[in-house]
Amino acid sequence: MKKFTLEEFLELLKKYNVEEIEGVKIEGDLEIELEGSSVDLSAIAPLYSMLSEFGNFLYHANMALGYLQRLSAALGIPTPFAAQPQLAPAAPAAPEAAPAVEELKLPTELVKAKFEPYKEEYPSKIEEVVLGATKADGGSRDYTITLGGERSLAFYTFDAPQPHLPAIAIDVFDRKPMLAKAVRVHYEDVLDNPAEWARKCVKKFGADLVTLHLISTDPLLDDTPASEAVKVLEDVLQAVKCPIIVGGSGNKEKDPEVLEKAAEVAEGERIMLASATLDMDWERIANAAKKYGHVVLSWTQMDINNQKTLNRYLLKRVGMPRDSIVMDPTTAALGYGLDYAFTNMERIRISGLKGDTDLNFPMSSGTTNAWGAREAWMIDSPIEEDTPWGPRELRGPIWEIITGLTLSLAGVDLFMMMHPVAVAVLKEVFNTLGGNVKESVADPGEWIFMEV
DSSP states (O other), rough: OOOOOHHHHHHHHHHHOOOOOOHHHHOOOOOOTTTOOOOOOOHHHHHHHHHHOSSEHHHHHHHHSHHHHHHHOOOOOOSOOOOOOOOOOOOOOOOOOOOOOOOOOOSSSSSOOOOOOOOOOOOOOOOEEEEEBGGGGTBBBBBEEEEEOOSSSOOTTTTTTSSSEEEEEEEEEEOOOOOOHHHHHHTTTTTTTTHHHHHHHTTTTTOOOEEOOOOOTTTTOOOHHHHHHHHHHHHHHHHHOEEEEEOOOOTTTTHHHHHHHHHHTTTSSEEEEEEEEEOOOOOHHHHHHHHTTOOOEESSOOOOHHHHHHHIIIIIIIIGGGGGGGEEEEOTTTTHHHHHHHHHHHHHHHHTTTOOOTTOOOOOOOGGGGGGGGGOOOOOOOSSSSOOOHHHHHHHHHHHHHHHHHHHHOOOOOOEOOOHHHHHHHHHHHHHTOOOOOSSSSSSSHHHOOOO
8 A cells, every 4th residue: 555645645635626525534544744744734734633533544435526536546545435427317227126035934843952961080989988797797787888989979970870878877975965955855765875875866767877975984074984985885786786886085095995995895896986086096096996897987177188197197007998997077067167178078079089099088977066056056146136046946957957968069978967857858868869769758838838
C-alpha cells in the first residue's frame, strides 16, 4: 500500500479542485508526523477533524463520487466498492421467484446415544483384614468380618466393586460410664453387666462386632489389675459369638500391659487390640498381637505422616503381617473438625490406592466421638440469644449419623458407635449403596410428613 503525507494529500485535493467532501468514510492506517513539517496546521484543521470523526479510510462515498474515484486512482488505492456512473437509470430487474420453504419436520424420537462413565483405575488395592476366627480357624466365633479389599473410592462401584461393606461395632464398658441421656436410656438395664450389654448390642441392635473398653484399669478410676480386667473379656467372649475389639482406658502406661494380657486370654479368637500409638509402648502391644494371632489398631492424631511412620514401625520393626493392621487416623465430630478428619482419611485412602504400601490398610472410626460435641447432648444452647436447638433425643443420634456418613465417603471400613438408631441408619444406608436393598422399607409419605 502506498503511503503519503498530509501535505501530499492536501496537494492532491487542490490539484483536483476538491473544496468539500461530505458523507465520506475513510478507511486505512494513518501516520501523522507534525515535527519538522511546513504544513499550515490551521489549513488542515478541517481535514484532521474529518479524519478523526470518521476513522476509516475510503469506506463509502455518496457525494462527489467522480472526484473520489479520480483521487483513489491518483493515490493507487482501489475504490472499496464497484461504482460506475450511470447516464440513465437502469431498468428494474425482473423479480426473482421466492425460494421454496421446506416444511419444518419435528423430531419423533430422541437421538440414541450410550453413556459411558469415566472409570478411574488405581494400581493398588486396600489390604484385606479378617477379624474373628471360627471353629475352623481355631476360634469360637460364629462368623468373621472382613475389612478392606477396595480397588476404588468408597461406593464407587462404577469404578470397581466394593467387596465388603463397612462394619459397625457398638461400644461396651467394663464399668458404668458417663453417657449422654439419649444413649443411656437404651442400656440402663445392662450397664452393670458387660456380658449382657454385649449380648443386647448384638441380638437387639444388630452390631456386627462389639468393642469392649476396659476403662476400670485406669489408675485414676478403679486401677483394676490387668489380670482381673481380662476376666470381663472372657465373659464377653462367652456371651456373644461375634468378633471382638478390646481397648484399654487410654492410660499410656497401663494400656500396653492390659492389651498384652487381653491378647493372651483371647488367643485363637483373632481380636483387635485398640490401640497402638506413637506415644506409648506400641512395640509391646504389636508383639502381643503378633504372638497370639490378633490384629492391631494403629492410632494416630489426624496426621498422615505420623500414620505412615507408625505403620512402617509395625511392619519393619515388629514384623506385623500386612493382613493384621487397621488404621485409626482419629475421628473429629461434626462441627469439631469433621472436615479435617475427612480430608486426612481421604488422602490416606487415595495414597493407598495409588500404591503407598505404608497406607493401604483398612480404616476405623471412633464415631462415638460425636457424643463429645455439646450440641449432641446438652438440653439447649448455653447462649441466651441462640435459636432453639430442638430435642436432644434427636440431635444426638443425628450428630453421630452425620459424622459416620461423612467419614464413610472418605473410605472408613469400621465404625465404633453407640446409639442404636444411628447404627440402624448407617446400616440401611450402607446396604442401599451396596445394592442390598431392593425395595423401600417404608412409604415415603410416612416420613416426609412425619411430625417429630
